[in-house]
Amino acid sequence: MTQLYEPIPLITSTxxxxxxxxxxxxxEDSCSQTIRKAKSILKSGASPIxxxxxxxxxxxxxxxxxxxxxxxxxxxxxxxxxxxTQLGRKLVSNIVDRVFINLPPNDxxxxxxxxxxxxxxxxxxxxxxxxxxxxxxxxxxxxxxxxSGLQISVTTNGRGYILANRIKREIVxxxxxxxxxIVTNMGQLRDQIINEDHKILLNEKFFSTELSINKLGxxxxxxxxxxxxxxxxxxxxxxxSKDQKLKxxxxxxxxxxxxxxxKLADITIDQLSDTMASGTTNINTNKKxxxxxxxxxxxxxxxxxxxxxxxxxxxxxxxxxxLQEKETTTKSKGSISLVGAxxxxxxxxxxxxxxxxxxxxxxxxxxxxxQAVLDLIPPETETFIARKFPGNAEHAQQELxxxxxxxxxxxxxxxxxxxxxxxxxxRGGEEFLFFQENGFEPIVLPGLSSSLASTVVSKIPATxxxxxxxxxxxxxxxxxxxxxxxxxxxxxxxxxxxxxxxxSEELIDNLIKNGWDGDVPAAIVERASCPDQRVTxxxxxxxxxxxxxxxxxxxxxxxxxxxxxxxxxxxYLNSLDSSSSTSKYYMEEGYKAFEINDLxxxx
Ligand code: SAH
Numbered sequence: 247m248t249q250l251y252e253p254i255p256l257i258t259s260t261x262x263x264x265x266x267x268x269x270x271x272x273x274e275d276s277c278s279q280t281i282r283k284a285k286s287i288l289k290s291g292a293s294p295i296x297x298x299x300x301x302x303x304x305x306x307x308x309x310x311x312x313x314x315x316x317x318x319x320x321x322x323x324x325x326x327x328x329x330x331t332q333l334g335r336k337l338v339s340n341i342v343d344r345v346f347i348n349l350p351p352n353d354x355x356x357x358x359x360x361x362x363x364x365x366x367x368x369x370x371x372x373x374x375x376x377x378x379x380x381x382x383x384x385x386x387x388x389x390x391x392x393x394s395g396l397q398i399s400v401t402t403n404g405r406g407y408i409l410a411n412r413i414k415r416e417i418v419x420x421x422x423x424x425x426x427x428i429v430t431n432m433g434q435l436r437d438q439i440i441n442e443d444h445k446i447l448l449n450e451k452f453f454s455t456e457l458s459i460n461k462l463g464x465x466x467x468x469x470x471x472x473x474x475x476x477x478x479x480x481x482x483x484x485x486x487s488k489d490q491k492l493k494x495x496x497x498x499x500x501x502x503x504x505x506x507x508x509k510l511a512d513i514t515i516d517q518l519s520d521t522m523a524s525g526t527t528n529i530n531t532n533k534k535x536x537x538x539x540x541x542x543x544x545x546x547x548x549x550x551x552x553x554x555x556x557x558x559x560x561x562x563x564x565x566x567x568x569l570q571e572k573e574t575t576t577k578s579k580g581s582i583s584l585v586g587a588x589x590x591x592x593x594x595x596x597x598x599x600x601x602x603x604x605x606x607x608x609x610x611x612x613x614x615x616x617q618a619v620l621d622l623i624p625p626e627t628e629t630f631i632a633r634k635f636p637g638n639a640e641h642a643q644q645e646l647x648x649x650x651x652x653x654x655x656x657x658x659x660x661x662x663x664x665x666x667x668x669x670x671x672x673r674g675g676e677e678f679l680f681f682q683e684n685g686f687e688p689i690v691l692p693g694l695s696s697s698l699a700s701t702v703v704s705k706i707p708a709t710x711x712x713x714x715x716x717x718x719x720x721x722x723x724x725x726x727x728x729x730x731x732x733x734x735x736x737x738x739x740x741x742x743x744x745x746x747x748x749x750s751e752e753l754i755d756n757l758i759k760n761g762w763d764g765d766v767p768a769a770i771v772e773r774a775s776c777p778d779q780r781v782t783x784x785x786x787x788x789x790x791x792x793x794x795x796x797x798x799x800x801x802x803x804x805x806x807x808x809x810x811x812x813x814x815x816x817x818y819l820n821s822l823d824s825s826s827s828t829s830k831y832y833m834e835e836g837y838k839a840f841e842i843n844d845l846x847x848x849x
Pocket of ligand 1: 743
């Protein structure tokens with residue numbers, strides 16, 4: 247087989263329960279390395295057999311160390327090739343499941359013979375410091391000492407174990423301190439949901455033939471889930487019974503993807519159910535959310551606008567309600583601001599937004615507002631993240647507005663923090679009207695919209711002489727999930743589609759049917775300005791195929807137009823049409839252009 251590029255080994259996590267692993271030789275110096283290896287083999291549920299220890303002292307050490315472990319075997323004799331086919335489990339015709347060689351360097355010949363035999367028998371083999379005689383390598387691995395199940399392994403693929411180990415430590419040091427609790431909690435919720443909701447679905451006769459647990463998993467159950475379908479449209483008021491039953495599954499997968507990592511330890515099963523009153527999440531976990539009588543979670547029973555102002559209006563009291571409205575406006579010291587928080591990086595937050603974050607009594611935020619911005623909220627400030635998940639958007643919106651209104655009536659300073667700019671596809675206008683009609687006119691602070699910031703951070707000049715002389719910002723998802731009105735194709739225009747990636751196939755089909763050039767450059771920009779930003783350049787016609795291949799990393803948007811490649815000199819871009827699929831796109835990851843580490847220096 248000809249190699250087009252340097253091979254990248256597959257990393258797997260192997261189920262080794264009941265396997266037999268053969269360790270040949272115990273190395274030169276102390277046998278501590280062999281002891282560590284045997285211990286991890288035992289922990290994995292396999293049985294190690296050590297054969298041919300290098301010295302009598304190694305033999306003694308090992309006998310003492312594992313004296314009481316019935317799954318451990320030590321054979322003090324030279325190795326024979328026939329051991330490979332005799333010491334294993336009956337189930338696999340006595341062939342051992344895995345081989346580790348650590349023989350003195352002068353035994354190269356034997357190592358080569360064992361390697362060759364293992365290849366023939368398809369036994370995975372690792373030879374100490376001899377990659378040419380190995381089919382797998384052990385990676386430096388962090389195992390969560392608190393037993394959550396989290397493991398982190400790093401490889402540099404032959405560029406140094408020490409370096410990989412150092413990188414691993416760096417990653418581990420940067421994890422939130424409650425990472426074990428996060429993994430444990432998410433694992434328990436996942437298990438509970440799978441047991442309660444999925445099993446019910448599978449038991450329903452008409453589903454059982456076409457569905458498996460994995461298909462229901464929304465990424466909860468395996469890692470080959472189709473992340474590009476992650477934000478699939480669910481019609482909130484027309485959910486099928488299957489959609490209803492998968493609601494908690496969908497919410498949990500969305501929470502895992504969007505919520506600040508460190509807060510995942512505190513999510514409870516009740517917060518995944520819409521029967522829970524005041525179901526938004528207080529991300530400042532040291533604070534308790536107090537439930538007020540108006541915090542009614544049942545969408546149908548949320549009172550109408552006028553009712554909300556009156557503590558206990560009786561029917562037909564219109565005049566009185568209006569009077570109360572006036573009174574509330576003059577009396578209440580409550581204030582509300584709708585604040586744009588920018589696309590992600592705190593370098594793109596306005597000073598006005600920062601001021602509002604620091605002086606609020608209550609912050610109502612969207613799930614898209616990223617961690618770096620949320621981290622600026624003082625710990626004592628009550629904060630809620632909207633539960634806007636597919637199938638719950640309307641409900642969550644009502645819930646949030648109601649919560650804001652109640653706080654305003656209690657003289658609080660409420661800050662409604664919104665991703666990007668409040669008026670660009672952010673329902674800012676609707677929220678403005680809601681609060682205004684209820685007697686509290688919001689101050690609105692603009693934010694840097696992801697639609698324009700995304701172009702800048704992905705090296706796209708939205709306008710550029712002779713290339714693009716206009717910009718259009720539009721949505722890929724119209725009202726109630728319909729397709730939006732398709733704009734005309736203008737060759738000198740840069741078009742930004744928000745909320746479009748999860749339904750790119752349908753959208754691009756329609757664009758092309760309506761005269762758009764399928765060969766025009768397109769960029770998929772995800773998590774713009776966040777550390778895990780990803781920019782994927784391709785052509786418009788390939789976008790759905792590329793998204794299917796690379797999966798999704800929400801939130802993301804699509805930029806289309808010749809400006810996409812205006813600043814890029816790259817050989818890949820010229821070969822996007824070749825038949826091999828890897829050359830249909832060109833990807834760049836990470837955002838490091840500008841970071842502010844110490845805000846205090848600014849003032
Ligand atoms: N008011 C926001 C947009 C809200 S609509 C603004 O002005 O940015 C939500 C959509 O915005 C997402 O579906 C995605 O298309 C886009 N979006 C928001 N933040 C983004 C980011 N950091 N990177 C890429 N797209 C983003």
